[in-house]
Amino acid sequence: MAAAVETNACSITDAPKAPAKPGAPPIVEFKAVTKKFGVGTSREVTAIKDVTFTVEDLENVGEFVAILGPSGCGKSTILRLIAGHAPQFPATSGEVLYHGQPVIAPGPDRGMVFQDYACFDNRTVIDNVAFGLECRGVPKRERTEAALEWVRKVRLDPARDAYKYPHQLSGGMRQRVAIARTLILKPQVILMDEPFGALDPATRHNMQDLLVELWREVQATVFFVTHDVAESVYLGDRVYILSNAPGTILHQFHVLAPDRPARQMMREKPFQDTVFRIRDILDALEEGKD
Amino acid sequence: MREYFKRWVTIRERPGWLEGANASILCIALVLAVWYVLTAGEHAEDRIIDPITLPSVGDTLEKFPDLWFDRAVARSAAWSLGRVLGGFTLAAAIGVPLGVLAASFLRLGAFLKPISIFGRNIPIAALIPLTLMWFGLGETQKVMFIFLASVAFVFFDSSGAVQGVPNSYLDAAYTLGAKYSARKGLIGAAWVGLTYAAVLTLAYYFLSRAPGPNDVELRASWIRWFWGMGFFGFALGFALWFPILAFQPIRKVLLPLALPDIVNSLRLLFGLAFGYIMLAEVINAEYGLGAIINLSQRQGPREHIYLSLILIALLAFAIDRGIIALQRRLFPYRQVGEH
Numbered sequence: 001m002a003a004a005v006e007t008n009a010c011s012i013t014d015a016p017k018a019p020a021k022p023g024a025p026p027i028v029e030f031k032a033v034t035k036k037f038g039v040g041t042s043r044e045v046t047a048i049k050d051v052t053f054t055v056e057d058l059e060n061v062g063e064f065v066a067i068l069g070p071s072g073c074g075k076s077t078i079l080r081l082i083a084g085h086a087p088q089f090p091a092t093s094g095e096v097l098y099h100g101q102p103v104i105a106p107g108p109d110r111g112m113v114f115q116d117y118a119c120f121d122n123r124t125v126i127d128n129v130a131f132g133l134e135c136r137g138v139p140k141r142e143r144t145e146a147a148l149e150w151v152r153k154v155r156l157d158p159a160r161d162a163y164k165y166p167h168q169l170s171g172g173m174r175q176r177v178a179i180a181r182t183l184i185l186k187p188q189v190i191l192m193d194e195p196f197g198a199l200d201p202a203t204r205h206n207m208q209d210l211l212v213e214l215w216r217e218v219q220a221t222v223f224f225v226t227h228d229v230a231e232s233v234y235l236g237d238r239v240y241i242l243s244n245a246p247g248t249i250l251h252q253f254h255v256l257a258p259d260r261p262a263r264q265m266m267r268e269k270p271f272q273d274t275v276f277r278i279r280d281i282l283d284a285l286e287e288g289k290d
Numbered sequence: 291m292r293e294y295f296k297r298w299v300t301i302r303e304r305p306g307w308l309e310g311a312n313a314s315i316l317c318i319a320l321v322l323a324v325w326y327v328l329t330a331g332e333h334a335e336d337r338i339i340d341p342i343t344l345p346s347v348g349d350t351l352e353k354f355p356d357l358w359f360d361r362a363v364a365r366s367a368a369w370s371l372g373r374v375l376g377g378f379t380l381a382a383a384i385g386v387p388l389g390v391l392a393a394s395f396l397r398l399g400a401f402l403k404p405i406s407i408f409g410r411n412i413p414i415a416a417l418i419p420l421t422l423m424w425f426g427l428g429e430t431q432k433v434m435f436i437f438l439a440s441v442a443f444v445f446f447d448s449s450g451a452v453q454g455v456p457n458s459y460l461d462a463a464y465t466l467g468a469k470y471s472a473r474k475g476l477i478g479a480a481w482v483g484l485t486y487a488a489v490l491t492l493a494y495y496f497l498s499r500a501p502g503p504n505d506v507e508l509r510a511s512w513i514r515w516f517w518g519m520g521f522f523g524f525a526l527g528f529a530l531w532f533p534i535l536a537f538q539p540i541r542k543v544l545l546p547l548a549l550p551d552i553v554n555s556l557r558l559l560f561g562l563a564f565g566y567i568m569l570a571e572v573i574n575a576e577y578g579l580g581a582i583i584n585l586s587q588r589q590g591p592r593e594h595i596y597l598s599l600i601l602i603a604l605l606a607f608a609i610d611r612g613i614i615a616l617q618r619r620l621f622p623y624r625q626v627g628e629h
Contacts, residue, residue, distance in 0.1 A: 085464070105464075122546045167623055178462075
């Protein structure tokens with residue numbers, strides 16, 4: 001099933017926002033990827049089916065791909081296949097290519113941010129942020145300096161929060177730590193699995209604006225799984241809508257890039273039209289489920 | 291008053307520090323009162339329970355100086371504690387790393403499972419005759435008894451603690467670049483190996499010089515055994531810790547995240563092991579709290595049995611509190627349960 005790129009939606013841009021690097025392979029490419037669990041048993045389940053898409057490696061900017069879909073349709077499976085995390089990885093059939101090469105294992109070039117933050121409880125904020133550098137063998141002084149810099153960038157107070165443990169932080173602060181810890185490694189791809197799903201709306205808007213700002217700085221390609229349509233339209237350059245399980249890409253929208261704060265942009269008419277349109281598609285999918 | 295009783299029947303209503311302590315004191319007072327009533331009376335005929343079965347509170351307390359000075363209960367407590375510490379350290383030195391490995395490499399876990407099940411279900415009392423046959427009547431037997439009685443539980447709990455670390459931490463570690471680093475593993479494991487070798491040879495040295503019947507010293511090949519212990523200790527420490535230290539996901543994520551739970555289970559198991567040692571000390575021990583109880587039962591005064599039991603409980607409580615305090619310092623990010 002080929003995904004239809006819809007170009008007549010409100011608030012769309014019909015062209016990619018920058019030319020692809022000439023001669024470079026796409027940064028992420030799925031070729032008819034299918035993932036089944038429990039193959040050969042009575043509990044065989046197909047998580048995603050024939051997923052095909054290409055995300056080009058753009059010159060000097062990364063694309064922001066938001067993935068929407070009814071619950072249980074395999075959104076996370078797509079992310080975990082790119083990351084190389086078991087048990088979703090490896091795919092049952094098809095090819096997952098990263099820079100034109102098959103994905104073989106997780107690596108720091110593909111950072112991941114989880115809904116439950118997964119901050120290491122035994123490490124202070126600064127040691128959490130410096131974890132990746134520590135694994136690389138960066139000397140202590142250097143990595144502490146870099147970590148402090150990133151603590152500032154995610155708008156935590158280095159003086160007050162740097163030596164706190166995760167249990168002393170709120171959910172939003174913990175997610176800031178998790179984002180800093182991922183971005184400090186300058187990944188080329190950032191995979192975010194409903195990162196703001198557990199946050200209250202106000203914190204969520206702040207985090208969205210923060211993410212947009214940081215993403216511009218690191219110029220990475222972002223895959224962002226969410227349930228929140230407004231969030232996906234605000235953050236995404238492109239929005240994928242997955243079908244009911246087994247998931248496959250049904251629609252692909254190009255939407256306007258976030259150039260104003262979330263609270264402002266989300267109030268505008270074209271923005272809301274797009275949101276309602278996508279929401280209608282999703283509602284139809286949820287209804288058709290059972 | 292009415293308010294106070296209402297608090298007693300409110301589910302999960304947490305008492306303040308003072309109120310909780312008062313409730314505990316009330317319990318002790320109640321036990322003492324019952325004891326007092328049951329044994330009140332000048333002559334045996336006046337008492338509800340005769341003095342042979344249960345001595346009175348006063349008689350028991352009167353015998354304390356005797357226990358402290360003539361029987362040297364403090365020295366015996368030190369001996370008991372030393373034996374438990376020796377056997378339990380050995381059990382932790384093997385059980386903890388092995389448990390961490392078994393929970394990280396699940397095929398190894400499946401391989402060790404039969405031994406773990408066997409070790410946890412063996413009747414502790416049956417280990418006494420077995421260890422007597424294997425290690426003779428001396429101190430080695432007592433240390434090895436504690437080791438054998440506790441190692442399978444230490445292994446099982448450590449493995450469970452590591453299994454309890456959610457997968458998302460591991461996934462996060464991988465995407466942050468945690469990897470296998472043989473160099474770090476080699477250096478670290480070599481140091482651990484040397485530590486194991488030093489501790490084992492020292493333990494062997496002290497065990498072979500401990501008072502009491504001593505089969506170890508009878509061996510002509512003492513020096514060969516001494517070096518053998520050293521090499522064995524190094525190999526053991528190196529083999530157990532190399533994989534843990536070489537794999538960053540284990541060294542930096544699984545082990546530190548599981549450590550508070552591991553230490554907590556060690557605290558509980560140490561309490562059990564401290565109870566088990568009395569079993570071994572009933573047989574051919576010159577010193578030890580178990581030996582005192584055994585001696586008092588045969589030669590009297592029987593009051594010493596009750597006093598010893600109270601002392602054991604107090605000592606165990608103090609040790610437990612000590613370890614809890616240590617846990618709070620080591621793991622400030624983790625609450626230790628109050629019991």
